[in-house]
Amino acid sequence: xxxxxxxxxxxxxxxxxxxxxxxxxxxxxxxxxxxxxxxxxxxxxxxxxxxxxxxxxxxxxxxxxxxxxxxxxxxxxxxxxxxxxxxxxxxxxxxxxxxxxxxxxxxxxxxxxxxxxxxxxxxxxxxxxxxxxxxxxxxxxxxxxxxxxxxxxxxxxxxxxxxxxxxxxxxxxxxxxxxxxxxx
Amino acid sequence: xxxxxxxxxxxxxxxxxxxxxxxxxxxxxxxxxxxxxxxxxxxxxxxxxxxxxxxxxxxxxxxxxxxxxxxxxxxxxxxxxxxxxxxxxxxxxxxxxxxxxxxxxxxxxxxxxxxxxxxxxxxxxxxxxxxxxxxxxxxxxxxxxxxxxxxxxxxxxxxxxxxxxxxxxxxxxxxxxxxxxxxxxxxxxxxxxxxxxxxxxxxxxxxxxxxxxxxxxxxxxxxxxxxxxxxxxxxxxxxxxxxxxxxxxxxxxxxxxxxxxxxxxxxxxxxxxxxxxxxxxxxxxxxxxxxxxxxxxxxxxxxxxxxxxxxxxxxxxxxxxxxxxxxxxxxxxxxxxxxxxxxxxxxxxxxxxxxxxxxxxxxxxxxxxxxxxxxxxxxxxxxxxxxxxxxxxxxxxxxxxxxxxxxxxxxxxxxxxxxxxxxxxxxxxxxxxxxxxxxxxxxxxxxxxxxxxxxxx
Ligand SMILES: [Zn+2]
Numbered sequence: 001x002x003x004x005x006x007x008x009x010x011x012x013x014x015x016x017x018x019x020x021x022x023x024x025x026x027x028x029x030x031x032x033x034x035x036x037x038x039x040x041x042x043x044x045x046x047x048x049x050x051x052x053x054x055x056x057x058x059x060x061x062x063x064x065x066x067x068x069x070x071x072x073x074x075x076x077x078x079x080x081x082x083x084x085x086x087x088x089x090x091x092x093x094x095x096x097x098x099x100x101x102x103x104x105x106x107x108x109x110x111x112x113x114x115x116x117x118x119x120x121x122x123x124x125x126x127x128x129x130x131x132x133x134x135x136x137x138x139x140x141x142x143x144x145x146x147x148x149x150x151x152x153x154x155x156x157x158x159x160x161x162x163x164x165x166x167x168x169x170x171x172x173x174x175x176x177x178x179x180x181x182x183x184x
Numbered sequence: 185x186x187x188x189x190x191x192x193x194x195x196x197x198x199x200x201x202x203x204x205x206x207x208x209x210x211x212x213x214x215x216x217x218x219x220x221x222x223x224x225x226x227x228x229x230x231x232x233x234x235x236x237x238x239x240x241x242x243x244x245x246x247x248x249x250x251x252x253x254x255x256x257x258x259x260x261x262x263x264x265x266x267x268x269x270x271x272x273x274x275x276x277x278x279x280x281x282x283x284x285x286x287x288x289x290x291x292x293x294x295x296x297x298x299x300x301x302x303x304x305x306x307x308x309x310x311x312x313x314x315x316x317x318x319x320x321x322x323x324x325x326x327x328x329x330x331x332x333x334x335x336x337x338x339x340x341x342x343x344x345x346x347x348x349x350x351x352x353x354x355x356x357x358x359x360x361x362x363x364x365x366x367x368x369x370x371x372x373x374x375x376x377x378x379x380x381x382x383x384x385x386x387x388x389x390x391x392x393x394x395x396x397x398x399x400x401x402x403x404x405x406x407x408x409x410x411x412x413x414x415x416x417x418x419x420x421x422x423x424x425x426x427x428x429x430x431x432x433x434x435x436x437x438x439x440x441x442x443x444x445x446x447x448x449x450x451x452x453x454x455x456x457x458x459x460x461x462x463x464x465x466x467x468x469x470x471x472x473x474x475x476x477x478x479x480x481x482x483x484x485x486x487x488x489x490x491x492x493x494x495x496x497x498x499x500x501x502x503x504x505x506x507x508x509x510x511x512x513x514x515x516x517x518x519x520x521x522x523x524x525x526x527x528x529x530x531x532x533x534x535x536x537x538x539x540x541x542x543x544x545x546x547x548x549x550x551x552x553x554x555x556x557x558x559x560x561x562x563x564x565x566x567x568x569x570x571x572x573x574x575x576x577x578x579x580x581x582x583x584x585x586x587x588x589x590x591x592x593x594x595x596x597x598x599x600x601x602x603x604x605x606x607x608x609x610x611x612x613x614x615x616x617x618x619x620x621x622x623x624x625x626x627x628x629x630x631x632x633x634x635x636x637x638x639x640x641x
Contacts (some may be wrong), residue, residue, distance in 0.1 A: 082440065084440065113335050119331040119332050143437070
């Protein structure tokens with residue numbers, strides 16, 4: 001029998017942080033009924049991966065954010081203007097009709113919420129304010145974090161509030177590189 | 185367009201629970217499959233042989249950590265080598281699957297098709313589960329900012345509140361109703377006698393939505409069996425016809441949706457949405473306050489079923505209430521109330537069961553169009569790939585008049601088991617909804633004229 005000299009099963013198990021169970025009780029003279037009543041065996045293991053995500057044709061939007069600028073796209077044919085990039089016009093279906101445009105640095109809160117819970121990745125940031133910002137002359141909204149309002153004082157009066165873009169000092173090349181604060 | 189008539193002939197649900205570690209997903213599906221097959225005139229074994237093929241629904245490969253899970257169900261059920269395929273579309277996965285099975289029969293490719301669906305969401309903790317679900321939002325632009333579906337829905341409802349004056353208390357009515365109805369549904373995962381104050385005082389999740397405004401995650405499965413007319417009456421004396429099927433879509437990112445003119449329902453006029461009550465003198469649509477996909481699906485299903493006044497013609501609706509707010513939004517999309525009026529519609533009592541005391545004072549007649557008589561997702565749970573099929577099963581039992589028998593089979597006493605059975609249901613709508621309103625399905629189920637309700641026999 002050929003063996004793999006590099007195999008080190010014990011170590012591999014340890015590196016997976018799994019629990020090694022050495023001895024699961026099992027009756028010698030079992031009955032069918034006993035086995036069907038057996039409690040389920042549940043195994044637990046970590047599940048992680050480094051994943052390469054490309055922003056593809058939208059990459060300039062993120063490059064602009066990293067340099068303190070907001071970009072959107074506009075259709076030269078029908079004028080539909082989006083706050084997040086769409087390099088294909090959804091409204092008129094004209095091929096190759098969109099161009100990059102600068103977005104205003106100020107807008108208004110169109111809708112918001114205060115998140116007290118969230119996905120695991122954001123739990124340590126709660127409570128945080130999520131908002132959708134509307135810009136003059138832009139047909140779609142931008143999802144963003146709103147900073148500088150007291151989460152405990154949430155009120156519908158925040159809708160319509162004028163806000164301006166601020167950029168994080170260190171870029172993470174994520175949409176959270178920009179956030180909005182009250183204008184005054 | 186000439187189409188073959190399609191009937192639902194039976195259904196089964198494995199009771200949704202927080203965690204089903206005692207069974208793998210294949211075995212959970214089999215529970216609902218076996219139940220559906222034994223509820224017919226012919227022996228289950230014979231029905232199993234008659235099935236031409238299947239359609240399978242499950243939403244998240246992250247939850248299963250198993251690709252090709254559908255074929256594992258297919259072989260566990262003993263349906264290989266018959267045709268099958270997977271259907272997936274976020275929260276609407278189950279509803280889309282129901283319609284996929286409908287197509288198999290309507291197209292005459294199959295005479296008898298089984299649609300089964302499942303989700304097992306208990307493999308990870310709630311926060312990780314929320315993250316898995318949020319992967320169904322754009323991972324370039326939305327997930328990194330919010331990463332939380334409840335947050336997305338909360339933003340939609342703050343806009344609905346601003347636009348129309350809808351209140352959190354009106355949303356709470358939905359929670360009171362659905363949790364209360366569920367006390368008479370032995371399949372429900374949760375049930376409770378609540379007050380509006382209970383809902384509002386529950387822990388805040390995403391302002392203004394509290395924990396009691398939001399459905400929970402579940403493990404579970406459901407099965408529906410669809411047949412052409414000849415096969416249907418061979419299998420049962422009271423099949424239910426599927427008379428309307430509609431599907432709509434909208435942009436993945438709610439931020440990307442336009443702000444234009446309302447897509448009108450058959451019972452609406454353009455003038456309905458012009459006036460000083462709207463910001464800027466005219467309602468901008470869909471924006472983020474409404475679901476254009478839901479309106480599109482509803483209109484399509486109503487047209488096919490010949491429904492022009494859904495509020496009058498439908499006997500009940502089972503709709504996708506993942507959030508109390510989305511029940512209100514959907515009531516408007518389905519043209520049961522004008523855009524902006526769902527809050528008042530809820531206060532009127534129309535959407536409640538006629539025969540249950542909810543401890544609420546209504547402004548109108550109670551129970552004229554019960555919405556989510558089963559308790560909906562909020563109470564029954566939401567194992568995504570099974571949810572839309574579960575709605576179909578509850579609607580089917582309701583229209584058959586067989587609901588009391590099925591509820592008794594779950595151990596509920598006879599008196600309690602008939603509370604949710606409507607007196608004389610003719611037509612029901614089921615509505616399944618994905619993402620922030622990305623894929624939406626509406627299907628109309630109808631009791632054939634002259635067909636007696638089972639509980640009257
Ligand atoms: Zn265009």
